[in-house]
Amino acid sequence: MASDSGDVADTRRTVTDVPTVPSPRQYDDPQRWWILAACCTVAFALQAEPFLWMIGYEIPSSAFGTGWNEYRILASLGVLLFVAFQIIGGVLGDLLGRRKILLIGAVGATLFNLFSLLAPNLLALTLLRAMVGVMGALAFPLTLALIRLTFEGTERTRALVIYTFVTGVGVLASLLGIPFEYWWGWRAALVLPIVVGAVGLYLAWRYVPESRAQGGFGRFEALTAAAWAMVFLAAMFGLVMARLSGTWFNPITVTAGVFSALGLLLLIVWTQFARRQNLFRGAANEVPRHFLSLLLLVSAALSFGLVGYAQMLYGFFFTARQLPGFIAGVALAPVFLGNLFILRWAARFTTSQPAYVSVGGGLAAMGVAMLLTALARPNTPYLFIIPMMMLFGIGFLIASASWAYFFFAALPADLIGLSSGLNRAAGLIGSGLSGVLLATVLALSGTADFKLRMVDLTLTPQQQAVALQAVDTALRQGITADDIAQAPGAIVGLGLMAAYREAFSVGVASALVLAGAVSLAVAAVAWFWLRGVKRAEEAALKT
Template sequence: MLVLVLASGMAFLDGTVVNVALPSIGADLGADVAGLQWTVTAYLLTLSSLILLGGSLGDRYGRRRVLLVGAVAFAVASAGCALAPDVPTLVAARAVQGVGGALLTPGGLAVLQASFAPQDRARAIGTWSGLTGVAGAAGPVVGGWLVAWDWRAVFLLNLPLAAAVVVLGLRHVPESRSPERAPSLDVPGAVASAVGLGGLTYALVAGPEGGWGAPSLVAAAVGVVGLAAFVLRERRTPHPVVPPSLFSSRVFTVVNVGTFAVYAALGGVMLLLVLQLQVSLGWSALAAGAALAPSTLLLLLLSGRSGAAAARTGPRLPLVVGPLVAAVGVALLAGVGPGDTYPVDVLPGVLLLGAGLVVTVAPLTATVLAAAPDALSGTASGVNNAVARSAGLVAVAALPAVVGLTGAAYADPALLTPAYRTATLVCAGLLALGALVALVGVPRGRLDDVAPRD
């Protein structure tokens, strides 16, 4: 469990820890909004587009082996980020980091599914979800502390963590493979998904800055064609990277739709809240990051119990109530502006957001895995993680453009505050949509009732 939390937590941590460093990166390297977006989205792009392949590689060649290779790649790329002299180099290194994360994340859950007895899995998944959720939620706190010294230290943090994963993984993690693994990998399918996501991401980031010229429109068209080709490929190839049979489960499909809505909201909030606190309220990076500490504490203390409770009562109730509570918290945070104080104006929203995540995250993960055959646990985990990371990718790429935040506007409180408020309310709406999807699509009953039947 320690190795799996360190491995997956490293990938989750880097999805949020960089957000609090963005103003410092922008000032040091002279980046505009597009440069900061690419610093975030380059990582999410390769992570989300290759995480499906990462799950299949683990099922085929050994989940521990792929996880450890991912840890090494992640460490090397992190060193490249820390040494980057300019924005293009930083973005390239972040993209390589995403490749490592794509190998780390699905392998961790698949190892957990293969290593724990069925009666212990729900609590184990709850513990894993809570602790890795803490890693993601702790990102702004840790990032703020490190940025006070140097933003490059945000990336150097990964080196000792990756070393611990490799050393402990070799000694304590059992190797496992899928007995029903395909005889060959669906490389064309993985390439098509990467091209599709890459094209759309480039269009969403570059389009608003360049006035939607020919390059952005071409990239958008390439993205649409790539994703369409991916869907067609998966339906026709005998050995797909994403077996269509997974989606024969209504619960699996519905929960992944809800995952997209919830994680798109979280991606937007985590990006914009720390900017708002630093730029418009004048807080330090450490203070802005520490503002989210109560959410981290709630996840740490309660997520294991949340997973166990969902196993007893069924996933429908927590998957409806959790996003709604988080939506109320995000709606409260939308009102944060210049002159506000932490206890009165920020803390209530942070507490409600954390409580909503506690109720949501572990049951969501447990439901996805319960709805898939054990032999496809790595692939199912990869699909759900791909959906979550793609959601964050789309939110970070699209939200600034939707609310008119372009160029150097992020550094001007008069321009940032109204854009932040509109974007945050959109995120609250996405969380409410996630609750509605669960209400309509997740059946009543215990977690065991969603498991596939022979």
């Protein structure tokens, strides 16, 4: 990292990327650890943001989560918006300055969080929370990009492992919004991201130097890669939503189609402009679109597994095990806290093993953990579930850290912001798909199992529908399987709430089996693909 000034104490110096011959000072400067602290703090604050349903968006309780359909549509539309701004943030960081865009996004997210405290109604709160997400999407990919830019070699792997762990804990910390809202009101749920965000802002302003792309991959290829990523990710999201809804004219697929069309239009217009202006730098600087698509697919699969596993387990603890919301969140702690004991080993493992072993093996561990967790039932002791959660957490830590290293190495270093934006955007698509797809599987499988249990009780289809309505009523009234004194006689006599708990756990198991199968399939793809890349590199060295 070359500096315009020789003064090391000037923490706001301007730097220039040198992707081929890195300066030793870039990696020996003690300031790099403050840069890591700044990036991790900003990323933690953005990940710790409570979801809208935790702070005012009322979702009626219903059997198998069918009352969440309206919220899922809103959340899916938000995913498409945030994907676009993740990519835009990465591109703007490369072209205009990474420190500048990081600070703009982090300041904006913190300010809109403060404005959210003054929201007079749900509509205003929803719009302000959308702006928090947009500004956070601008900043988030640059937290990862700056770590990639600042560290090299084994230190980079350690830094990525730490970053992965911190952001994972941030996801868990977002669940604090549930008890905070219950005890002190929804505004209290915003205190954590505001305070941590302010600390991250100070660290970023004080220690993060300015940097931007110069030459190398070039501006033409940057916009081309960004446009193709938008086309691919939006199309993938829209196709899955069309399949789930049974129609092409649902609002999510239509919006995804608009985003995909915009990306395709930008790709065509910019390509024609570049040809006229002679902006092409040659095929050696371009990333093949099939290669970029595979990169995005694996990134999406990692987030699909993480978010899906966390959501399904939370639902299992909250509904099937009947734990309070906050306790159900705390019960997920082994997924991340177990990694505290293996951080050093994970860093050594990802450094010493080839990418196909660490990425493919990590994804496989995630898949196996999900399949084993699917065996859990409401009466399964919690201690038996802890090893599965720890296995999943270890697999995710290794696969995610190693994949981030490979992802950045596969794309030109001159566009590290764009690389991070693409990685995070693909992750958003994966998490959005997991929320909708796995919830749909849970509802279909759980409802089918519940009806089978009602058939065993010799109930007619009409009586089964009444029984399901009775469960909806009981859930809205907060009645659990143990609160039989409050329940209507029909629910007591038929044991509907106990049957519902069992059926819900079957739905969770079905969703986890699907998620586990996806992880194992992507693990196989990553293993053979990355092994082929490794062999190609070795063959090139021999020649």
